[in-house]
Amino acid sequence: MLKQEIRAFQGRFGRAVLFDTNTPVVEHAHSQCHVLIKCGGADGHYYVCDERAPFRDDTIVLVNPWMPHRNPRRAGGPASRVLALYVETVWLSERSADVTSGRLKPFARPSAPISTLIRSLADHLAATMISGDSSEVRLEEILYDLIDQTLSSYATGKARSDLPRSxxxxxxxxxxxxxxxxxxxxxxxxxxxxxxxxxxxxxxxxxxxxxxxxxxxxxxxxxxxxxxxxxxxxxxxxxxxxxxxxxxxxxxxxxxxxxxxxxxxxxxxxxxxxxxxxxxxxxxxxxxxxxxxxx
Structure with a gap:
């Protein structure tokens, strides 16, 4: 049984939200690159453009900007702990020459096996957010490491969308x-x-x-x-x-x-x-x- 936790951290990068949930999420989209990592609780799945993306301890869910997605979980069922990152593409483009705001479709697949390093960084970030005893600088260091490792592991410069740059x-x-x-x-x-x-x-x-x-x-x-x-x-x-x-x-x-x-x-x-x-x-x-x- 999860002890109910909700934490939210916002900055120029976008926002990071850690929360426990047992409710479905309707189809929606974001202007940001969206990453979903399970940090405890029940397994589940998302649908990203109607493609099933497993949500487990050993997977990561990757959603490109403006890509419709939803979570059809059963309301009132076992809860999952979700670490959700919403990363602004403008911020990403400033950090990486390989990410062009609005034009690049960073993730070729909506789900992939999660690496040991990214798993460790995600768990560290979740624990740091829950403890609340770290400075903003330290929290950003862990978060930025997680974002950088996620991009270097799963982003591809060859996968481009039809979305215009501006x-x-x-x-x-x-x-x-x-x-x-x-x-x-x-x-x-x-x-x-x-x-x-x-x-x-x-x-x-x-x-x-x-x-x-x-x-x-x-x-x-x-x-x-x-x-x-x-x-x-x-x-x-x-x-x-x-x-x-x-x-x-x-x-x-x-x-x-x-x-x-x-x-x-x-x-x-x-x-x-x-x-x-x-x-x-x-x-x-x-x-x-x-x-x-x-x-």
Whole structure:
């Protein structure tokens, strides 16, 4: 039986979240490179673009940016301890010449055997996050080592996606719609309004948007909402009611359910987890006003 643990660490690299969960996760996508490592509890699996990815002590799950994925676990079953890394591609491109923001598809496969070194680094990071007695610098050292080893072990410069490098290479109509989405990050934004902004029929807009980005407009907006919510929860004391309202949810309960369905963690637990590391490790408050997103 796992003792319930939730820890969240955010920085320029992205975010690292350690949590115990026995709830399913709906299909969603991220702008970041996403790595999932089991650190205890029950085995399971994810689906990455409908390809089954085992989630066990001896495997690692690897999700490229904007690749839809989900976890169909049975609600209320045995819990798993998950170490989830969300690594910003811009940050990666600055650390490695082999990773070009938005263009490179780092991982050729959604799952692979985990190496002894990466297993050790993941367990060390999880234990350090739980103990909360290390400095931000030390926590970052372990985390950066884990990210670097994961990339050197599993990334391939030959595997490229069809995703464009930046908005300058996108179809100008989709670029216009995405600019509006980034300026109005909210669940209230209607897809038909975005199609009108793009100057396209609804069906053509959905088709072209998916062709350009790899995901639907709704999944794209959901990803923007989750990023802003996580950043705001970790770095401000804004009430959940206010965060829900700003992101276009009609009730705080709808926002809480949305956040948990996409992350396996409730908004209040995520906030407490981030605060615990800040208080114990001296991790500074972040700027939650920067609604950064690719494209």
């Amino acid at each position: 908005t300058t290479t996108l179809d100008y109509r989709i670029r216009r719609a995405i600019a509006h989405m980034r300026d109005h990050i909210s669940k209230e934004v209607e897809m038909s309004d975005l199609a009108q902004i793009a100057g396209l029929s609804r069906s053509r807009f959905f088709e072209l948007f998916r062709s350009c980005t790899g995901v639907s407009p709704r999944l794209y907006m959901d990803a923007l909402c989750i990023d802003v919510a996580a950043r705001t929860l970790a770095s401000t004391t804004h009430p959940l009611t206010e965060i829900a309202r700003r992101l276009g949810f009609s009730a705080p309960g709808h926002f809480s359910r949305f956040f948990q369905q996409h992350t396996s963690v409730s908004p209040s637990d995520y906030r407490k987890a981030a605060a615990a590391l800040r208080q114990n490790g001296g991790i500074p408050i972040l700027d939650a006003t920067r609604n950064e997103a690719p494209y």
